[in-house]
Amino acid sequence: MNKRCVTMDDLFETKSVTNPVLAPNDREAVCTVTELNKEDNAYHSAIHHIDLQTGEVTRWTYGKQRVSAPKWSPDGKQVAFLSNRNETNQLYIIQKAGGEARALTDCKEAIDSFEWSACGKKIWFTGKLKTGETFCTTVQKQERFPQPIRVTKMKYKEDFIGVLPQDQYTQIGYVDVATCTVCNFTKEPFDHSLEAVSHDGKQLVIGVNRNAQTDHDFSVPLVLVDIETKKETVILDEQGFFGNVAFSKDDRYIAYTGYDMTFQNVTQADVFVYDQTNGQAMNLTAGIDAPIGDESISDHLQQTIAPGVVWTEDEQLYFQLSSMGEVRLYAATLDGAIYPATGEEEHVYGYDVAKDAEFALLTVSTMTNPGELYRQTIATGERTKLTSFNEGWLKKVELVEPETIYYTNGNENIQGWLMKPTKFTEGKTYPLIVEIHGGPHAMYGYTYFHEMQVLAAQGYGVLYLNPRGSHGYSQAFVDAVRGDYGGGGYEDIMAGLDEVLKTESWIDETRLGVTGGSYGGFMTNWIVGHTNRFKAAVTQRSISNWVSFFGVSNIGYYFTDWHLKAGMTDVDTLWKQSPLKYAENIETPLLILHAERDFVCPIEQAEQLFITLKDLGKETEFVRFPESDHNMSRTGKPNLRIARLEEITGWFKRYL
Incomplete structure (x- = not known):
């Protein structure tokens, strides 16, 4: 068949x-x-x-x-x-x-x-x-008319x-x-x-x-x-x-x-x-x-x-x-x-x-x-x-079996997975998309992932990794990202990319894309502000400015302290680790996706990034998803989940 x-x-x-x-x-x-x-x-x-x-x-x-x-x-x-x-x-x-x-x-x-x-x-x-x-x-x-709400607690x-x-x-x-x-x-x-x-x-x-x-x-x-x-x-x-x-x-x-x-x-x-x-x-x-x-x-x-x-x-x-x-x-x-x-x-x-x-x-x-x-x-x-x-x-569709890869970056041993395009032909070259998970304390693993299969079906290779900060390896490994956002985790991702480019001749290194949500969105923003290796990027439900995140996120005031080991008494550290600080360096066409009712990473994070990039004359677009929260890609309205995938694949098709 x-x-x-x-x-x-x-x-x-x-x-x-x-x-x-x-x-x-x-x-x-x-x-x-x-x-x-x-x-x-x-x-x-x-x-x-x-x-x-x-x-x-x-x-x-x-x-x-x-x-x-x-x-x-x-x-x-x-x-x-x-x-x-x-x-x-x-x-x-x-x-x-x-x-x-x-x-x-x-x-x-x-x-x-x-x-x-x-x-x-x-x-x-x-x-x-x-x-x-x-x-x-x-x-x-x-009540017939709207009433004011008095807030007295930070967890509100x-x-x-x-x-x-x-x-x-x-x-x-x-x-x-x-x-x-x-x-x-x-x-x-x-x-x-x-x-x-x-x-x-x-x-x-x-x-x-x-x-x-x-x-x-x-x-x-x-x-x-x-x-x-x-x-x-x-x-x-x-x-x-x-x-x-x-x-x-x-x-x-x-x-x-x-x-x-x-x-x-x-x-x-x-x-x-x-x-x-x-x-x-x-x-x-x-x-x-x-x-x-x-x-x-x-x-x-x-x-x-x-x-x-x-x-x-x-x-x-x-x-x-x-x-x-x-x-x-x-x-x-x-x-x-x-x-x-x-x-x-x-x-x-x-x-x-x-x-x-x-x-x-x-x-x-x-x-x-x-x-x-x-x-x-x-x-x-x-x-x-x-x-x-x-x-x-399962009898009707052709699925790609991801290949487990292992590599080292300095003293760290990293695990990840590489997918070839669905209709892969030996001798041809293909673009590659790097996917970055959120959390950052989550774990990619041995489970079915619809988005990865969709990308492979559209002719892309897909690389997804568990850089330091990911769960499933050791306490030291998962803790290594705290106080080092944009540091070792970024290096682990780039080292993984280098590894597959070295071993897989089918990857066209002139056609690389990157995307991720939440922490993966932060990292996407960080990557395009620190390297021009990627020809297209899609950032989703991301963090761009830790200074404002502190006060607008429902978790901001404690999450920032826990993960950046800094708060509003150390704004210099927050700003140094904010992708918005490096917006002027961004040359990669960047699509910004964000849900309007996301209060974990509020949409103002996307708004700041979009307006700043447009003001600098950068190539960027901004798509807002109504009636949707931080989990839209997993549990959101079905039509908007489809629309999100269309936006991602459309952007990569345009630039890769």
């Missing part, structure tokens, strides 16, 4: 298979399948049921909406989930025996998360409330949302499954997270910071709460980011993942276990120099909600680990033994594990497969494919 090249519209052809959840009997499961719909320019998702004995896959929910976070009731007869079928996310329940899903909540604001109670008669959940309101408060009539806005309501907090409530009666459990004027419910139904673990001043406070203490008496025991109270809590099967141990502030937000995450019998916690993965969790980036996967840890009955823990571009499932015992449970060169982006640890359910993607659901016998590694949602599409 003559296969065709990948197109931009293949975003609508592939399906994202995520969030596998085993039933209590370990003989059946559910997962979520999401696809982009061109007709109504939206994401549609549905819950699918899998009979693990027969392999039969049955769709359980229908309609033009998004569903997420399916969870089985303790008796395995029902599945609860979140759905936006009535505009905001509310809690629904569907019977295994069949029938329509029914709504359990109709709260004023969206439901954020939920957990079943052990009795199966109620479900705990979280949602936002104004002070004095309850989850039963009816929707108030909106979020990406896409903008300015947050100043008297609104996340609270915990519960709903009676039979009667749909909703009650509040927390009411204090603080944000609460629902982390876990014990198997005996007597305890919650919640996250709550009750400090009055939190502008420079990055702690969310984990608190064990007796549901009946509301007596609290603090499990953890330190600066850092911790969560993904799970009780062991007998409730003695409480596992959680996270990291302290030793290296600010680039500290690698670990798995911790708290013992209720002695109140002591231990770091189970302290000996691993790689981050716990999934640090791999992809533009295809939707709703990749994976558990932080999963306990088995024999007190083993399973978790994801990101290393060398791979995301694998690992297992650990309480006495310190740790071993990989899945193979190499793939992206295990979702999982669940049978109680007896006989097998795991895995959602897995590779560089040439968008992802499916598998059953893997843990002892033997034998794997059975359970779904085939992307099989028909």
Whole structure:
């Protein structure tokens, strides 16, 4: 069969298979399948049921909406989930025996998360409330005229949302499954997270910071709460980011993942276990120099909600680990033994594990497969494919298998990937595009990436690298970018380019392009201000001026200090590391793409760069994307995601 090249519209052809959840009997499961719909320019998702004995896959929910976070009731007869079928996310329940899903909540604001109670008669959940309101408060009539907003805290806005309501907090409530009666459990004027419910139904673990001043406070203490008496025991109270809590099967141990502030937000995450019998916690993965969790980036996967840890009955823990571009499932015992449970060169982006640890359910993607659901016998590694949602599409398209490359830059060992054009012909030369990831603490890896395949299909070679600052190598490596933006990371990227130009005669070094988003956008700006080797560049959701970024970004005042090791008392350092300072040096035609509701890297960063370059007579254009945030390329409106790809490929076609 003559296969065709990948197109931009293949975003609508592939399906994202995520969030596998085993039933209590370990003989059946559910997962979520999401696809982009061109007709109504939206994401549609549905819950699918899998009979693990027969392999039969049955769709359980229908309609033009998004569903997420399916969870089985303790008796395995029902599945609860979140759905936006009535505009905001509310809690629904569907019977295994069949029938329509029914709504359990109709709260004023969206439901954020939920957990079943052990009795199966109620479900705990979280949602936002104004002070004095309850989850039963009816929707108030909106003010006729706009009202001013008083801001008193530095953490006052979020990406896409903008300015947050100043008297609104996340609270915990519960709903009676039979009667749909909703009650509040927390009411204090603080944000609460629902982390876990014990198997005996007597305890919650919640996250709550009750400090009055939190502008420079990055702690969310984990608190064990007796549901009946509301007596609290603090499990953890330190600066850092911790969560993904799970009780062991007998409730003695409480596992959680996270990291302290030793290296600010680039500290690698670990798995911790708290013992209720002695109140002591231990770091189970302290000996691993790689981050716990999934640090791999992809533009295809939707709703990749994976558990932080999963306990088995024999007190083993399973978790994801990101290393060398791979995301694998690992297992650990309480006495310190740790071993990989899945193979190499793939992206295990979702999982669940049978109680007896006989097998795991895995959602897995590779560089040439968008992802499916598998059953893997843990002892033997034998794997059975359970779904085939992307099989028909894979038979129609020709995908390029990226080649893994390794090279050195000084004392640093760097990993990356090189793709040839889809219809590569020996003896011909081709332009090459260098892609730079954001973060900078993310990781390119062994997963399907639609954008890379589109570029290859249009006749470009693609080089993407994990320079210093990337996750998945070591703590020293990921920390090396702090205080050195535009330094070693820039050198690593240019050294990677030199390496492939030296070894790959098919690359036309007179036709080089570069692009990236967020940190990758910053680096694109930096590169064209420091070299003229590239003939075209596309910068996306970028930073151009650290001085203004400090005050306009929702993370600016602390991120700048953490990563540049300077603030507004050291403006010279901020300006020295700002690409805008070097705008006069830019000779590369530069396309600037930015979302209007990006509050992580606000659009004024793009505006400053564009106006400055135009004023200097440089070759540049600026494209603004309405109703879009920092994650537009991954979760934005489908038509705008297509438009973004058209802009990128159009610019490179014009200049390369």
